Amino acid sequence: MAFSFTPSEYSLRWEGFTWRWYQAVWQNQPIQEALLVSLMVTIPAVLIATAIGTMTALALYRARFPGKDLLQSLLYIPLIMPSLVIGIALLLFFVAINLPLGILTIILAHIAFSIPLTTLVILARMQRLDPTLEEAAMDLGADEWTTFWRVTLPLLRPGIVAAALLAFPWSFNDFVITFFVAGVGASTLPLRIYSMIRLGVSPMVNALGTLIVVIPLLVVILGTLLTQRRE
Amino acid sequence: MSRSASVELVHITKRFSATLAVHDLTLTIYQGEFFALLGPSGCGKTTTLRLIGGLETPDSGEIRIGGTAVHDQPAYARRVNIVFQHYALFPHLTVQDNIAFGLRVKGRRLPGAEVTRRVKAVLDLVQLAGLETRRPHQLSGGQQQRVALARALVLQPHVLLLDEPLGALDRQLRKAMQTELRRIQREVGMTFLYVTHDQDEALSMADRMAVMRQGTIEQLGTPQDIFQTPRTRFVAEFMGAANIFTGQVLTRKEHTVHLETPSGLRLVCQCTAAVSVGASISVVVRPDVVQVVPHGWTWTGDNAFPGRVITKTYLGELTALTVALAGGDTILCHVPSRLEQQFGYQEATAVLVGWQAQDTHVLQE
Numbered sequence: 001m002a003f004s005f006t007p008s009e010y011s012l013r014w015e016g017f018t019w020r021w022y023q024a025v026w027q028n029q030p031i032q033e034a035l036l037v038s039l040m041v042t043i044p045a046v047l048i049a050t051a052i053g054t055m056t057a058l059a060l061y062r063a064r065f066p067g068k069d070l071l072q073s074l075l076y077i078p079l080i081m082p083s084l085v086i087g088i089a090l091l092l093f094f095v096a097i098n099l100p101l102g103i104l105t106i107i108l109a110h111i112a113f114s115i116p117l118t119t120l121v122i123l124a125r126m127q128r129l130d131p132t133l134e135e136a137a138m139d140l141g142a143d144e145w146t147t148f149w150r151v152t153l154p155l156l157r158p159g160i161v162a163a164a165l166l167a168f169p170w171s172f173n174d175f176v177i178t179f180f181v182a183g184v185g186a187s188t189l190p191l192r193i194y195s196m197i198r199l200g201v202s203p204m205v206n207a208l209g210t211l212i213v214v215i216p217l218l219v220v221i222l223g224t225l226l227t228q229r230r231e
Numbered sequence: 232m233s234r235s236a237s238v239e240l241v242h243i244t245k246r247f248s249a250t251l252a253v254h255d256l257t258l259t260i261y262q263g264e265f266f267a268l269l270g271p272s273g274c275g276k277t278t279t280l281r282l283i284g285g286l287e288t289p290d291s292g293e294i295r296i297g298g299t300a301v302h303d304q305p306a307y308a309r310r311v312n313i314v315f316q317h318y319a320l321f322p323h324l325t326v327q328d329n330i331a332f333g334l335r336v337k338g339r340r341l342p343g344a345e346v347t348r349r350v351k352a353v354l355d356l357v358q359l360a361g362l363e364t365r366r367p368h369q370l371s372g373g374q375q376q377r378v379a380l381a382r383a384l385v386l387q388p389h390v391l392l393l394d395e396p397l398g399a400l401d402r403q404l405r406k407a408m409q410t411e412l413r414r415i416q417r418e419v420g421m422t423f424l425y426v427t428h429d430q431d432e433a434l435s436m437a438d439r440m441a442v443m444r445q446g447t448i449e450q451l452g453t454p455q456d457i458f459q460t461p462r463t464r465f466v467a468e469f470m471g472a473a474n475i476f477t478g479q480v481l482t483r484k485e486h487t488v489h490l491e492t493p494s495g496l497r498l499v500c501q502c503t504a505a506v507s508v509g510a511s512i513s514v515v516v517r518p519d520v521v522q523v524v525p526h527g528w529t530w531t532g533d534n535a536f537p538g539r540v541i542t543k544t545y546l547g548e549l550t551a552l553t554v555a556l557a558g559g560d561t562i563l564c565h566v567p568s569r570l571e572q573q574f575g576y577q578e579a580t581a582v583l584v585g586w587q588a589q590d591t592h593v594l595q596e
Contacts, residue, residue, distance in 0.1 A: 130317075130319065132315055132317065132319040133319050133321060133322075135286050135306070135313075135315075135319070136313070136315060136319035136320075136321075137321075137332070138285075138286070138305070138306040138307045139284055139285075139286070139306050139307070139311075139312055139313045139383075140307075140312065140332050140333035140336065140382065140383075140386065141307045141308075141333045141336045141386065142307055142332070142333075142336045143305075143307050143336075146336055150332070150336075151321060154323045155321075155322070155323060
């Protein structure tokens, strides 16, 4: 990280402070495009994965259906399975259903590997919820729908926000899976960096690497501060 | 009885997988009465309350509230409200919004001014005015309790169900809230069904009460009935009457029965039930009716036995003495501490214990 602030182009020697490489990154059009693609992938993927995660967690917590335990253990598999395997599996799947590779397949892949994360985070919050609060709402005259909107959802909100905050860097930083499902046209920021270092580690890559660590970190810190203020 | 029924339970049974929580329970609670359901944990009292509230569905039997069968009504359609054991206040809402919750739900949406007026009135009733904007976690246990009460009262339910509402409070506050609940109940004239495992609470607050055991009602009556004339050994022990003697009936003349225990005690008791000579019966003698006098005094009452003090426990107003009788029986006596201090009983002091025949009640087993 430190070398992203020094003017020297090739050596690993500190030669004073500069923002030059950040300016270069900022003005570099392929990087701008990649950043745009990354955001276009991550933002919808996180939102959709969080919504689906909330619903899955509710179903797992509330409903009783055959195969529920199986589904719950299946949720852990994507978290422990090597990304490589997931990447190849998704690629084969997209090819099998004749979906052209591009931004859409990246988004779908990101949703797919973020759902287990969001579901488990929200489920953990849900299991600490006092079920008598929902009973109390029903007792006070709220039907199931009103109870969900007025009591269950507000109480789950910290868990939902936490899930989204975790899913954001999870999706934004992903390289391996994206690498398989991206196709030729679309390139996210991590993919762009990879293709840049194949041509040698320029200080611009150092600068980008720093950004890619700092941006998600800032998002998470900001999100945490915002939720803390609400409570 | 001319009073109209508020809640009627008719042959209610509720089973949770292997356990029978409520077994063929039939009970009528009248309009405007303070009714206590008393029993040890696991006796089915809370399940009974949840059945009335609609949070559980009975396996069989019928529940009527205000004369209408409610078994197909979900909890939110019933005109009953629950004060939960741990209050179940909504942590994300203020006191004002907690209390107004039920007034703002669908089908009951009242105009804002009316909601504010009612919330204010009920806050005055439970003496919490000024705390409207607080969150539940900013309140003390006693205040949370009052908010839970206000939240249920504001909907003016047909019956208010209270599930051990004072269980989490300390003793002082519990005493104060007992008086307070009684005052509020009188003021609003609502039917209260109060579930508790604390016999003092039930005795001091209820108009009528029922003692429950294993899903059925063991005895139903006024607090005086149940305290003074427990019907079964279970009720007697649960109400704190520790002295139970079992013996054979020797003679019977009108309502006076003489019996002899295996240890050789001969007791005189009053009995209106039909018991025949030779039958084995149990009798209960409450600790507070037993008198203790120093050895050598004469006792003109019906039952008098010499014995020795084994243990002495100071309880404040009362002192509990355990006295061993000649035949090996022990008897627990509660005597006023002032009296006990005059006599100065010690462990192993020889004493005479005695009580009247009318204070000896025959149990139906």
